Amino acid sequence: AGWVHRRRDLGGVIFIDLRDREGLVQVVVQPQAAEAYREAIRLDPASTMARYSLGRVYLEMRQPREAIPVLREALRIEPGFDPAAAALGFAHETLGEWAEAKEVYRRALTDDPNNREFVERLAQAEVRSGNTPAALELYRRLLGEHPRDLNIRTRVGLLLLEQKLFAEAVEVLQGALRQDPGHPDARFYLAIAYEEMKRYEEALAELRQIPESARNYAEALIHTGYVLGQLDRLEEAAAAFARALLVRPGDPQVLYLLGVTQMRQKNFPRAILHLKEAVALRPDNAGYLYQLGAAYERNRQLEEAEAAFRRTLRLDPKHADAYNYLGYMFAEEGINLEESVRLIQEALTLEPNNSAFLDSLGWAYYKLGRLDEALRELLKAVQHGERDDPTIRDHLGQIYFAKGMVPEAIEQWERALSLDSANEAIRKRLERARGLVSRGGS
Known part of the structure; x- marks a missing residue:
């Protein structure tokens, strides 16, 4: 199973570089060859090889629709002719006709159940058509038959990751690394499995062993930044994203992740700088715009924040967080309060x-x-919260206090302080309320 790596038409002669897992080979096609094979078929209608060769010429000329009937006829004449079946399946794949391609490969396997090429072709077609469970079953079969094949083992590990079978993926990928400790794909996928399992230190250890020469080095740096962020090692996370930018200059995803990390560091001017770059590169990305709005708000650039949130909602009218952030920002500032509610x-x-x-x-x-x-609404917020939140408790306390329910306010502020002991604003409100009670106020 392979693919066209590069195609060059030099006027009458076509050079095609075909790549598969074994490497690269160049095929030279002369379009006039099609006429020669058509003449061969006219002279010998039963010639399987002439029909197969004509089909291959059509494929190499990027004419899969013309190749299909020719290759089907070749298989009608000689049903077990594997090269024609492989070419026919590839023609259907080129057209995105996955059901037809898979049917070709299944028929070939009916004649020869142990044909590794067709098992792999079928598995790859299942992957490309989105049927990961079926692909995983086929690759597991191949791994059972070829346990030393690192490419198959790594593919099984990746498919297990996609199916969220993380513990099994770890076992398979560790096996790959025992065979070849320097296999960068196996190590990268193993790191992702650890990351998904929230085993962040183990993920970090694997990611840091991926060399700069590896094709997934930039992705490894990005995941390193993410994992460090999960560990609250924000300075190191920002450094990892900055290194990723050196490998992928101007990458909007990396700029975005760096900006979000800098927001967590409360370095809002730098966050705005990088988020603006990400938005400039992907102006239709509502998520990038939303984070830019949040950075503006945190930097007290409220007009810019409002504009960014409104642009976010024009791009994505179902962006719930943008509706909420803009409304809450208005409420906090005491402006546009009716619109805030809406x-x-x-x-x-x-x-x-x-x-x-x-x-x-x-x-x-x-x-x-x-x-x-x-x-x-605040009582409903407490009821529906997945965890006790100091901000909600503080707001509830302020509402109780405004209603003259001072003991209830004190209870809420005490709970808020137990969750956020460094919050001086809540502490002052609590002390004031206690003072009122001690003086007999209500």
């Missing part, structure tokens, strides 16, 4: 039980003085 309600239409969105809506109601509605 925006957050739109976010909740998309994600009705999102505790952060419920908190935002409650906060917008609070800023409007609609305290009963604010309390209702």
Whole structure:
């Protein structure tokens, strides 16, 4: 099984470089050969080789539709002629006719069940047509028959990753590395398996062994940055993304990841710089625009933030986070409060039980003085939260305090401080409320 690596038409003679797992071979095609093979078929209608050769010429001339009937006829004359079956399957693949290609390979395997080439061709067709479970079954069969084949073992590991069978992928890929400790693909996929299992230190150890000469070195740097970010080693994460940019200058994904990391470092000017570059390269990427808006907001560039969020929503009218962020930003600033409510309600239409969105809506109601509605939404936010959140508890405390329910406010601020002990603003609110109680206030 192979593919066309490069095709050059030099006026009457076509040079085609074909690549497969064994390497590269050059085929020279003269279009007038098609006429010669057609004449051969006219002289000998039963010639399988003439029909096969004509089909190959059509394929090499990028005319798969013309090749198909010729190759089918070759197989009708000689059903077990493997080269014609391989070429016919390839013609259907070229046209994206995966069901037809797979049927050709299955018929060939009916005649010769142990034909490795057709098992591989069928497995690759299953992969390309999106049927990963079927492809995995076929590659597992090949691995059982050829346990020392590193390419097959690595492919099995990759398919196991795609099926989220991470523990089995680790076992298979570790086996590949025992055979060849320098196999960069096996090591990279093993790192990804560890990453998916949140075994970040082990992922990092594998990623750092991938050499600069490896084809996936840039991807390894990107994953290194991600893993370091998960470990909260933000300076090292930013350095890894910066190194990835040296390998892939101007890569929008890397610029985006570097910008997000710099936001986590609270280096908002640098984050904005890199996120703007990412957006300039991918102006239709709503996710990049949204993060740029967030960086502007954190840097107190509110007009720019609003513009970025509105552009995000024009690109993706179902971007719930953008509705919420813009609405919450308005609420925090005490501006456009009616629009703030509408925006957050739109976010909740998309994600009705999102505790952060419920908190935002409650906060917008609070800023409007609609305290009963604010309390209702904040209590729902607490109910739907996956974890106790100090911001929600703080907001709930402020609403209780505004309603004159000081003991309830104190309870919420105490819980907020237990979750965020360094928050001085909450501590001051709590001390004020306790002072009121000690003086007999309510």
